[in-house]
Amino acid sequence: MSVGERRTSSAKSWPLWGEEEERNVLEVLRSGLWGIGGRWAFRFAEDFARYCGCRRGVPCANGTVALKVALRAVGVGRGDRVVTSPYTFVSTVSVIAELGAVPVLVDLYENGLHMNSAEAAELAEELDAKAVIPVHIMGMPNPMDELQRLVNTNDVAVIEDAAQAHGSEWRGRRTGSLGTIGCFSFQSSKVMTAGEGGCLTTDRDDLADLCWSLVNCGRTPEKDWYESDTLAYNYRMTEFQAAVLAAQLSRLDGQLEVRQRNYRLLLEELEDIEGIEPVRPPEGTTRFNVYTVPLRLERKRIGSVDKRHVVELLRSRGVPSSPGYTVPLHRHKGVVGYCASLGIEPPHLPNADAAARDVLWIPHHAMLTDEETVTHIARSLKEVIRNIIS
Numbered sequence: 001m002s003v004g005e006r007r008t009s010s011a012k013s014w015p016l017w018g019e020e021e022e023r024n025v026l027e028v029l030r031s032g033l034w035g036i037g038g039r040w041a042f043r044f045a046e047d048f049a050r051y052c053g054c055r056r057g058v059p060c061a062n063g064t065v066a067l068k069v070a071l072r073a074v075g076v077g078r079g080d081r082v083v084t085s086p087y088t089f090v091s092t093v094s095v096i097a098e099l100g101a102v103p104v105l106v107d108l109y110e111n112g113l114h115m116n117s118a119e120a121a122e123l124a125e126e127l128d129a130k131a132v133i134p135v136h137i138m139g140m141p142n143p144m145d146e147l148q149r150l151v152n153t154n155d156v157a158v159i160e161d162a163a164q165a166h167g168s169e170w171r172g173r174r175t176g177s178l179g180t181i182g183c184f185s186f187q188s189s190k191v192m193t194a195g196e197g198g199c200l201t202t203d204r205d206d207l208a209d210l211c212w213s214l215v216n217c218g219r220t221p222e223k224d225w226y227e228s229d230t231l232a233y234n235y236r237m238t239e240f241q242a243a244v245l246a247a248q249l250s251r252l253d254g255q256l257e258v259r260q261r262n263y264r265l266l267l268e269e270l271e272d273i274e275g276i277e278p279v280r281p282p283e284g285t286t287r288f289n290v291y292t293v294p295l296r297l298e299r300k301r302i303g304s305v306d307k308r309h310v311v312e313l314l315r316s317r318g319v320p321s322s323p324g325y326t327v328p329l330h331r332h333k334g335v336v337g338y339c340a341s342l343g344i345e346p347p348h349l350p351n352a353d354a355a356a357r358d359v360l361w362i363p364h365h366a367m368l369t370d371e372e373t374v375t376h377i378a379r380s381l382k383e384v385i386r387n388i389i390s
Ligand SMILES: Cc1ncc(COP(=O)(O)O)c(C=O)c1O
Pocket: 062, 063, 064, 065, 088, 089, 091, 092, 135, 137, 161, 163, 164, 184, 185, 186, 187, 196, 197, 198
């Protein structure tokens, strides 16, 4: 931990912050420019977009809003099909429903956590979908080769759900710059946070301008303040959020390196473990931000034990862990109900079912630690699993 960084007193030990956050927030407070008129949000979004390898960034209230604005910006509306993953946070699909569009859920790679890109691309073309949302789940990039072909031919918009993937890279390029528009979240659990917050990233000026308008009640910079071309909401980020995020961005790479070092060590320590298997980033990942360390229970070895029970045992040994997603989106009541209202049957997605049943998570802050703690985590995992198997 660098000088000035403080841990919260909560057991979660996240977020971390320091003098820079305190200084920035105080500067905003004393300026009296807490919202419109301030420069922090715009400056932060520009800096963050540059960090992602994009020319333009649009700050907004949260990641859900970023996804909704991005879909609207590429023209998704009532009845349009949008292809995405069933193993993600519910927002990825709720925004599709909110726009009256049709979610098309594609199963994951076998033993993976990402939507099968080849199937998604094929389906998107076959169904004449308006957009595809690859989700860089756990901070690991969704394989992008087939999806980038769609971006290059301009057939279908590719909206990256990069809510969890700040700083990750696919074949040397940062998430958020791999599709048509990237969408980020800065909600409390993320590797950089202001409690809440979001950002859209893109290289296209037309889309960046439209996103700006959709975040700002449909305003356009060249028109009167009280005249709107489009009906839209106020989804703006506050200056306080941006002041915190500017500081969080400055410590992102340093923390990412610590997490990567400890993640590699954890994988080494777990080399010979049986009954549970780390889910590794897909081939093509050149940088993994270690938002989450996902671990898959091997049913053949471990039997039918509920992953919640494994998590309880880990927590009792002081290992931060979570069952993660326990219900894939195609089984959420809200999603099933919405699809039924459109006359659509829930799809059969066995790999997503298996992921929700078998995959548990160790959160990123557990990797912001020292070698001794990583060794303790590995040892605890081995003990817990050994006790269950024997
Ligand atoms: C994959 C994914 N998509 C979207 C979101 C929505 O972001 P937010 O909570 O900032 O609205 C989240 C965050 O929780 C997420 O993890």
